[in-house]
Amino acid sequence: VYVVATAQNIPSGSQFTARFLRDGVEQVSYTWSPGFNIASGCIWFYMPTSDVDFSADNWSAQIEMNGAVAVQPIAFTVGGGDAMTEGGGG
Numbered sequence: 001v002y003v004v005a006t007a008q009n010i011p012s013g014s015q016f017t018a019r020f021l022r023d024g025v026e027q028v029s030y031t032w033s034p035g036f037n038i039a040s041g042c043i044w045f046y047m048p049t050s051d052v053d054f055s056a057d058n059w060s061a062q063i064e065m066n067g068a069v070a071v072q073p074i075a076f077t078v079g080g081g082d083a084m085t086e087g088g089g090g
Contacts, residue, residue: 001047003061005071010038017064018045020052021073024060027052056080 003018012034019029030045045063056078063071 001049001059001061001076002044003047003063003071003074004042004044005063006040007038007043008040010034010065012037015066016043016045016070017067018047019062019064020047021060021062022052022055022057054078 001020003020015031015033017029017031020027028047028051030047032043032045034043043063045061047061058075058077060073060075062069062073
């Protein structure tokens, strides 16, 4: 699962954290700090299914910058088998 955001005017050393939650409970988080200024670009985080118990449920992902929410939680639902939908649908 990837979470992606557009970054603009980001100074070097800013800290980004992506949090992946299942039913509102954090399952895993990843932190990254660029070693360069970002005038405009795309940042992304990847949650491999090997890092969590990737079970059918309601999930969300959010990105923080320097400890503050930068991207509101994005909901998605994992169904039985390989089914997944965006926006918390079923």
